[in-house]
Amino acid sequence: MAVATAEELRRFLRRSTAFTAEETAQAELFLSLAQGEIEEEAGQTLDSATDTITLDGPARDEREHHVGTGTRKLILPRWPVTDVASVTLLEDDEILSEGHDADFTWSQAGIVTRIGAWWPSGDQVIEVVYTAGFVTWPTSLKAMGLRLAAGAWDNPSRLQAEKLGDHSRSWTAEALGMELSDKDRRTIGAYRARTTW
DSSP, X not given: OOSSOHHHHHHHTTOSSOOOHHHHHHHHHHHXXXXXXXXXXXXXXXXXXXXXXXXXXXXXXXXXXXXXXOOSEEEOSSOSEEEEEEEEETTTTXXXXXXXXXXXXXXXXXXXXXXXXXXXXXEEEEEEEEEESBSSOOHHHHHHHHHHHHHHHHOTTOOSEXXXXXXXXXXXXXXXXXXXXXXXXXXXXXXXXXXXX
């Protein structure tokens, strides 16, 4: 699901009449661009999707790795995680079972914990099929996407100022295009992809 719909942008703009087909297409484009800006800053796709990824196991020279052991936790690149369909150790083609009394557990934060064993070390040794992202975007990000799209809608020529007779108006730097403010970046920070502890 996109950050918002064209109909939601129409309401956000307080337009009383329905969008034409051309306006709907333009609204969808602006919303898509706004979503792209937010996701680029987050470093991950935020829409819910199922991915198959191949992860590296912990390297033997990592600080947490001691001789004869390893790490029990892996971090999935995308979150929030809503399902882990399978975990396979590729060296042995071993499919692990999920559960506290089985081989692994997982959390919404994207942490997969090995039960009773260590993850194997090495490059591309663990395959995970999982679903992560938001079915419905958080309200703060949705509002941000609508604001960015509305800024492009209201100022498609990226004017800094406009004067018509004795009426004038000007735009802030952020409104000149789809640019994120420092506050936006701080908000998105809570949703950034995590690849390290």
